[in-house]
Amino acid sequence: MTDPLTPVLSDNWDTDRSWTLAAYEQLDGYGALDKALGQTQDDVIELVKSSGLRGRGGAGFPAGMKWGFIPQGDDKPHYLVVNADESEPGTCKDIPLMMASPHTLVEGVIISAYAIRANLAFIYVRGEVLHVVRRLQRAVQEAYLAGHLGKDIHGSGFDLDVIVHAGAGAYICGEETALLDSLEGRRGQPRLRPPFPAVAGLYACPTVINNVETIASVPCILANGADWFSSMGTDKSKGTTLYSLSGHVNRPGQYEAPLGITLRQLLDVAGGVRHGHELKFWTPGGSSTPLLTAEHLDVPLDYEGVGAAGSMLGTKALQIFDETTCVVRAVLRWTEFYKHESCGKCTPCREGTWWLAQTLTRLEQGQGTEADLETLVDLCDNIVGRSFCALADGAAAPITSSIQFFRDEYLEHLRVGDCPFDREASTLFAMAGASA
Amino acid sequence: MTDMETTAASRQQVDAGRELPAATLAELHEIAARYPDRRSALLPMLHLLQSVQGRVTAEGIETCAAMLDLSAAEVSGVATFYTMYKRRPVGDYHVGVCTNTLCAVMGGDLIFERLKGHLGVGNDETTDDGKVTLEHIECNAACDYAPVMMVNWEFFDNQTPESAAAVVDDLVAGNEVRATRGARVCTWREAERVLAGFPDDRADEGPSAGPASLAGLQLARERGWRAPQPDRGAADGDAVAADQASKGVREESDVAVDASPAGTRHQDKKRSRDAAAGTETSNGSSKEAGT
Numbered sequence: 001m002t003d004p005l006t007p008v009l010s011d012n013w014d015t016d017r018s019w020t021l022a023a024y025e026q027l028d029g030y031g032a033l034d035k036a037l038g039q040t041q042d043d044v045i046e047l048v049k050s051s052g053l054r055g056r057g058g059a060g061f062p063a064g065m066k067w068g069f070i071p072q073g074d075d076k077p078h079y080l081v082v083n084a085d086e087s088e089p090g091t092c093k094d095i096p097l098m099m100a101s102p103h104t105l106v107e108g109v110i111i112s113a114y115a116i117r118a119n120l121a122f123i124y125v126r127g128e129v130l131h132v133v134r135r136l137q138r139a140v141q142e143a144y145l146a147g148h149l150g151k152d153i154h155g156s157g158f159d160l161d162v163i164v165h166a167g168a169g170a171y172i173c174g175e176e177t178a179l180l181d182s183l184e185g186r187r188g189q190p191r192l193r194p195p196f197p198a199v200a201g202l203y204a205c206p207t208v209i210n211n212v213e214t215i216a217s218v219p220c221i222l223a224n225g226a227d228w229f230s231s232m233g234t235d236k237s238k239g240t241t242l243y244s245l246s247g248h249v250n251r252p253g254q255y256e257a258p259l260g261i262t263l264r265q266l267l268d269v270a271g272g273v274r275h276g277h278e279l280k281f282w283t284p285g286g287s288s289t290p291l292l293t294a295e296h297l298d299v300p301l302d303y304e305g306v307g308a309a310g311s312m313l314g315t316k317a318l319q320i321f322d323e324t325t326c327v328v329r330a331v332l333r334w335t336e337f338y339k340h341e342s343c344g345k346c347t348p349c350r351e352g353t354w355w356l357a358q359t360l361t362r363l364e365q366g367q368g369t370e371a372d373l374e375t376l377v378d379l380c381d382n383i384v385g386r387s388f389c390a391l392a393d394g395a396a397a398p399i400t401s402s403i404q405f406f407r408d409e410y411l412e413h414l415r416v417g418d419c420p421f422d423r424e425a426s427t428l429f430a431m432a433g434a435s436a
Numbered sequence: 437m438t439d440m441e442t443t444a445a446s447r448q449q450v451d452a453g454r455e456l457p458a459a460t461l462a463e464l465h466e467i468a469a470r471y472p473d474r475r476s477a478l479l480p481m482l483h484l485l486q487s488v489q490g491r492v493t494a495e496g497i498e499t500c501a502a503m504l505d506l507s508a509a510e511v512s513g514v515a516t517f518y519t520m521y522k523r524r525p526v527g528d529y530h531v532g533v534c535t536n537t538l539c540a541v542m543g544g545d546l547i548f549e550r551l552k553g554h555l556g557v558g559n560d561e562t563t564d565d566g567k568v569t570l571e572h573i574e575c576n577a578a579c580d581y582a583p584v585m586m587v588n589w590e591f592f593d594n595q596t597p598e599s600a601a602a603v604v605d606d607l608v609a610g611n612e613v614r615a616t617r618g619a620r621v622c623t624w625r626e627a628e629r630v631l632a633g634f635p636d637d638r639a640d641e642g643p644s645a646g647p648a649s650l651a652g653l654q655l656a657r658e659r660g661w662r663a664p665q666p667d668r669g670a671a672d673g674d675a676v677a678a679d680q681a682s683k684g685v686r687e688e689s690d691v692a693v694d695a696s697p698a699g700t701r702h703q704d705k706k707r708s709r710d711a712a713a714g715t716e717t718s719n720g721s722s723k724e725a726g727t
């Protein structure tokens with residue numbers, strides 16, 4: 001039996017000055033790189049394939065398979081791009097990883113770039129995290145000075161440069177093709193696929209884009225083997241991963257566990273829902289994944305389990321809301337976010353999110369009519385699957401799921417003619433007051 | 437003409453008659469040269485311009501356009517797409533209160549209300565003394581520390597209306613302010629410079645992680661939970677040899693990190709001055725760590 005928590009990615013976060021090269025090397029850092037460089041590129045790809053590592057950025061696409069799509073023996077440059085844009089509401093795992101151990105990511109970048117035969121890699125990090133940008137810049141600089149980056153790395157003949165590139169505030173730039181446009185100095189708007197980035201990505205060249213946690217998982221697979229990695233997790237969702245608990249929970253934070261742990265188990269180790277309150281609703285993987293309720297406490301938090309429950313594992317961002325939270329207010333706020341972040345490229349999303357926000361605003365204020373609920377569901381129907389990218393599907397997710405589970409609460413707003421909730425009661429300060 | 441002469445000549449042409457300081461123009465060219473395709477430099481170039489001019493100006497847009505062979509309209513289209521680029525002057529301190537759902541519910545809305553009243557400004561407005569610009573922001577990837585406030589994009593975790601007002605008072609009074617998870621707060625312009633890819637010397641300040649980041653790890657330590665032990669089999673044999681072979685190389689380069697001020701790749705002005713004056717460099721910032 002595997003232990004309930006399995007810190008690997010987070011294992012060095014409590015060491016002294018964990019972000020420095022010295023601290024990282026003390027724990028065998030950059031040892032995995034030697035192992036990788038001692039194998040052929042194809043062997044590294046095979047290893048990652050057989051580990052079962054799936055993308056941690058939301059969609060869960062098998063990482064090794066993605067790498068395998070990169071054409072071999074072509075004469076175009078290849079690029080590796082790390083998606084460090086982390087902006088999906090609720091998601092807060094990549095930022096602490098890069099803050100505490102940027103070298104884990106940098107080592108992963110070198111190994112991954114070697115595997116896909118790239119000589120230039122980019123870390124596209126959202127701009128709104130200054131100290132993380134600093135730590136990445138420093139880590140890359142240290143890696144150059146130590147010969148882990150640059151020419152002829154560890155005497156292997158492999159060359160790699162890494163550029164830390166700060167974004168400028170746009171959620172849509174987390175979408176991989178919008179990210180590429182942004183990295184090319186354009187407005188961040190998604191591209192038509194195909195061609196997929198593996199064929200024509202950055203500068204129309206073969207490009208792999210992976211999430212921070214995906215790439216940061218590569219060194220431990222090299223170091224400990226594919227079998228070791230896949231001994232954790234479930235049948236189709238392998239390995240250890242960061243679950244992020246936030247909101248009305250006694251000990252919010254990062255909990256690294258094998259894929260497939262349940263929310264009940266996680267709440268158990270995190271001290272439960274805040275004292276004196278009970279779970280009302282939660283997101284399994286950020287605001288773009290349909291809401292779940294206390295009914296779903298025993299759903300295995302892997303790709304298949306959450307999918308079967310009608311939602312998605314997404315980024316494993318577990319936002320916990322207790323009974324003091326107005327679900328209509330919560331959903332309205334997310335909807336305003338999607339409206340603001342819609343890139344405007346396609347009509348169903350640009351116009352649709354605007355109408356959704358209008359309708360929800362009225363409902364939240366206790367105005368409007370019951371028919372507005374049908375209008376909302378209808379609108380969502382017309383947006384989902386008819387838009388250019390998954391941002392719009394994400395916008396609909398909280399709305400349709402909240403109407404499914406909390407129709408009465410919407411109606412209660414209409415009966416009362418106002419929001420029936422006390423905003424103070426849901427705050428952290430109310431929590432502090434209660435426990436004092 | 438050689439390539440270098442052509443570049444120099446075209447640079448002169450681009451730079452002629454511009455009001456921006458020559459040092460800034462040089463740095464803009466430097467950013468453009470980092471990328472295989474110069475246009476990729478546009479976002480960092482706009483960050484650098486904000487660090488010099490306090491916002492994106494018409495002159496800045498035209499300079500980028502000339503350097504990257506784009507039209508001013510193209511550059512402007514990019515600048516207006518991203519929320520971090522500001523057309524109106526930003527104060528010394530940009531204070532962002534997360535009001536996305538999780539933080540809002542946990543108190544972000546009340547914090548934002550309090551700061552508006554406290555500072556006497558609305559959303560995206562700057563105090564009359566030019567010190568503070570207040571803005572409500574979207575999820576900043578710190579939800580496990582909700583409610584969250586950012587000052588010049590440094591984390592201020594687990595805020596209350598009172599603690600947030602106190603931070604703002606300190607900023608206005610010119611007191612030194614430290615992020616709860618990050619460095620001493622610099623000015624917004626200095627922060628923009630780092631985002632443009634010119635590091636300052638503060639990477640070693642602040643903790644590795646805050647308490648919430650370590651919540652799971654600490655519990656695992658207490659309970660003795662850990663990942664399965666890897667089966668270090670025969671396959672590791674040659675890796676060990678390779679590891680030892682490269683160790684020697686690495687030990688030498690560690691020395692290089694410590695001793696080589698000039699070896700820093702993205703070297704900042706301040707750092708080169710320090711180096712010239714014989715003060716500490718890469719490892720010098722250990723002075724600041726943990727203080």
Ligand SMILES: Cc1cc2nc3c(=O)[nH]c(=O)nc-3n(C[C@H](O)[C@H](O)[C@H](O)COP(=O)(O)O)c2cc1C
Nearest residue numbers: 055056057083085086087174175176210211214390
């Ligand atoms: C609107 C939108 C925002 C996204 N934001 C992110 C993000 O911030 N970080 C991320 O890694 N993936 C994000 N993704 C997913 C990426 O498009 C892509 O699937 C991912 O980076 C691939 O990496 P992975 O296979 O390692 O997960 C987003 C997708 C959409 C539709």
Ligand code: SF4
Nearest residue numbers: 343344345346349389
């Ligand atoms: S769905 Fe929305 S975000 Fe995606 S391309 Fe269309 S308008 Fe842009």
Ligand code: FES
Nearest residue numbers: 534539575576579
């Ligand atoms: S919701 Fe505020 S940091 Fe995520």
